[in-house]
Amino acid sequence: MTMTATGSAGRDPFEGLPEHDDEAMARLHARLAEQAGAEGVLDVAYRTLDTPAGTLLLAATDAGVVRIAYAVQDHAAVLQQLADRVSPRVLRAPGRLDEAARQLDEYFAGRRRTFELPLDWRLSKGYRRQVLGLLPAIGYGRTESYAQVAAASGSPRAVRAVGTACATNPLPVVVPCHRVVRSDGSPGQYAGGADAKRLLLALEEA
Amino acid sequence: MSKPPFEQIVTEHGPMVLRVVRAVLGPHDAEDAWSETFLAALQAYPELPGDANVAAWLVTVAHRKAIDVTRATARRAVPVGELPERPSRSGRPEDWDPDLWRALKALPERQRHAVAYHYLAGLPYREIAAMTGGSTDAARRAAADGMRTLRRTYPAHPDGDADTSTDIGASTGGGTGAAPPAAAEAGRSTGTRGGQGAAAGNETGARGR
Incomplete structure (x- = not known):
């Protein structure tokens, strides 16, 4: 008895309690996401989705999809922006994004031409918001130049501002800024990188 | 911010x-x-x-x-007596050593809280006292007393302790394997009494302050 006590004096009795129990944490996380949604305290739900254009981050509020981001935009930084600009009540909670993920999967498989999703526009304001609102009118497989979009917005000289609006589009793919190209027909820049833009345009031409 | x-x-x-x-x-x-x-x-x-x-x-x-x-x-x-008796981990990841919980459960609640909040959460005794009431010193004593009791009542590896058992085992062959668990069992029941003693000591200490 004395020996046992002496022998174990240096040990951590909490060895018997695992520091990491991944299965329990996964179960508890899923339960938290579900309860938070049900109780109305989940302000921003997010998930990731693997696509031919890389892993996309999808985020939604109660009102609808609020943010889509490419991997090159740094998902951790995007989540921090959501915490700062929308609410820090941010959780990985795939359920709220099931429909968005399904429609994006169909789009990348070539089986969907338009998105039917509620959108939360709160991350885009003023003229940029106005420009982005014009983009869904550019149909699948078509393109317009920055100058054409500027003209359509009623400010034909605001070509650079149209470029900025597209570059800061919080909802790429679903709000098709990839269909806005240079006047010479070359793709031009894109929030997800020039390769992603070429990929989307090629997908829609097929 | x-x-x-x-x-x-x-x-x-x-x-x-x-x-x-x-x-x-x-x-x-x-x-x-x-x-x-x-x-x-x-x-x-x-x-x-x-x-x-x-x-x-x-x-x-x-x-x-x-x-x-x-x-x-x-x-x-x-x-209280209806905790399932599980002699070993069942293999489910959420399962953890039932002997440890039995030992923790036997501690006075104040000691169990102090031990968990200090040794598992890493909180300083000042924070623990603010949470559970009482002084910083009382929280420190509760954690120390609780840990001392735990080390006695919960030998983490009961059959790996005794150095001499190896020698005895070598000389007498098999048959000594049962001794260490029996020793652990004895330690457990003694430790329960020790836990109550520690609680009493803690009260004394609080009066002394």
């Missing part, structure tokens, strides 16, 4: 809080307490000051939830 997304709080502190509520409440009630803790924390998170100690805040919420659960369990009056 910029605050990380709550997801990051869950990732960074979730496993620690799970260990704490498991140590305080045992395997049956721990996950409910964890869920209630993080749901309440998520709700209150926007109002948390940006420079707050998040771990201490979460453990404070967990402490209140654990007390709620303990009271609810007491109302349901579950017989």
Whole structure:
């Protein structure tokens, strides 16, 4: 008895309690996401989705999809922006994004031409918001130049501002800024990188 | 002040809080307490000051939830002796050593709280005292007394301790394998008495202050 006590004096009795129990944490996380949604305290739900254009981050509020981001935009930084600009009540909670993920999967498989999703526009304001609102009118497989979009917005000289609006589009793919190209027909820049833009345009031409 | 997304709080502190509520409440009630803790924390998170100690805040919420659960369990009056006897881990990842919970359960509640909050959550005794009431010194004594009792009542590897048993085993062949568990059993029952002694010592210390 004395020996046992002496022998174990240096040990951590909490060895018997695992520091990491991944299965329990996964179960508890899923339960938290579900309860938070049900109780109305989940302000921003997010998930990731693997696509031919890389892993996309999808985020939604109660009102609808609020943010889509490419991997090159740094998902951790995007989540921090959501915490700062929308609410820090941010959780990985795939359920709220099931429909968005399904429609994006169909789009990348070539089986969907338009998105039917509620959108939360709160991350885009003023003229940029106005420009982005014009983009869904550019149909699948078509393109317009920055100058054409500027003209359509009623400010034909605001070509650079149209470029900025597209570059800061919080909802790429679903709000098709990839269909806005240079006047010479070359793709031009894109929030997800020039390769992603070429990929989307090629997908829609097929 | 910029605050990380709550997801990051869950990732960074979730496993620690799970260990704490498991140590305080045992395997049956721990996950409910964890869920209630993080749901309440998520709700209150926007109002948390940006420079707050998040771990201490979460453990404070967990402490209140654990007390709620303990009271609810007491109302349901579950017989104490009906914990399932499990001689070894069943292999399920959520399963943890039932002997450890038996040893923790035998501690006075104040000591179990102090041990969990200090040794598992890493909170300083000042924070623990603010949470559980009483002085910083009393929290320190409760943790020390609780840990001393635990080390006696919960030998982590009962059959790996005795150096001499190897020699005896070598000379007499088999048959000595039963001795270490028997010693552990004796240690456990002695330790329960020791736990009560430690609690009494703690009260004495509090009076001496």
